[in-house]
Amino acid sequence: MKFSYKPIIIGMLLIMACNTSKITSSWKAENVQLVKYKKILVLGLINDPDGTIRVAMEANIVSNLKDLGYIAVCSCDEYDSKAFENMKEQEALAKLTHGGVDAVLTVVLLDKTKEMYYVNDKANYSISSDYHNRFWGYYTTMSDRVYSKGYYVTNTSYFWETNLYSFDKMQQLLYSAHSRSFDPQSTSTLTYEYGKMIVKDLLKKNIIKDYKGDKTPLAF
Numbered sequence: 001m002k003f004s005y006k007p008i009i010i011g012m013l014l015i016m017a018c019n020t021s022k023i024t025s026s027w028k029a030e031n032v033q034l035v036k037y038k039k040i041l042v043l044g045l046i047n048d049p050d051g052t053i054r055v056a057m058e059a060n061i062v063s064n065l066k067d068l069g070y071i072a073v074c075s076c077d078e079y080d081s082k083a084f085e086n087m088k089e090q091e092a093l094a095k096l097t098h099g100g101v102d103a104v105l106t107v108v109l110l111d112k113t114k115e116m117y118y119v120n121d122k123a124n125y126s127i128s129s130d131y132h133n134r135f136w137g138y139y140t141t142m143s144d145r146v147y148s149k150g151y152y153v154t155n156t157s158y159f160w161e162t163n164l165y166s167f168d169k170m171q172q173l174l175y176s177a178h179s180r181s182f183d184p185q186s187t188s189t190l191t192y193e194y195g196k197m198i199v200k201d202l203l204k205k206n207i208i209k210d211y212k213g214d215k216t217p218l219a220f
Contacts, residue, residue: 020184021194026177028205035166036211037103040065041096043075046109051076052187057107060195068199069211093171102167107198111159155183158190162198164207175207 042061044054058074065072078099084092096104157180164175177198184190202208 019193019197020189021179021181021197023177023179023197023201026201026205027175028207029172029174032174032207034206034209035103035168036209037070037166039100040070040072040103040105041075041078041101042072042105042107044107046107048109053109053191056187056191057194060191061105061107061198064195064199065208067212068203068208070208093167097167104165104167105198106161106163106165107194108161108163109158110161113157113159114154115157116154157182158184160194164202175202175205177201 042058042065044058046054046057048054055074055076058076062072062074084095087095160177160179160181162175162177162179163173165171166174179194179197181190181194184193199208203210
């Protein structure tokens, strides 16, 4: 008997290497009409110490929307961090509409978790008849694996919610997506992949349109 897990593990690693972010669920309102918004504001609600993730996330989504022919702006460029502080709803909405904004895409970091696990240097994921069917062969192989030195690895997961609101229908929610980013290599990798993924899903659900007729910029 011989069974190997290596192809499965390699496949999983290749998938993860291609894109560290995945949409876990997404929703679209009924009867959404395609509209070429005059100005889409991308607003990140991300509590990172230096604001790096928020700025990069907004910039990447804005870039992808511009590639489709939309006018889009980052909230960090248009407004400072206290622009809406102590404002009432009508005052805030008036400020946005006065600035020409007719749609807002929010990106919220709901949670960030870290998981630590132990990796064995001599982990063997195959079951081979060469040793598995005989006690001593199995014992010596597994003993070497179990008692060999290893190391700890920490993975980080980000959990996101992204919503699109239209201002022409009393701030109607048109789209909502929940996503997970698993152990991105860097902030630039995280925000680059996430921006493309969300805009690609908006296109797929026919909420926005490629007005330039070129989807190449959104290819992974």
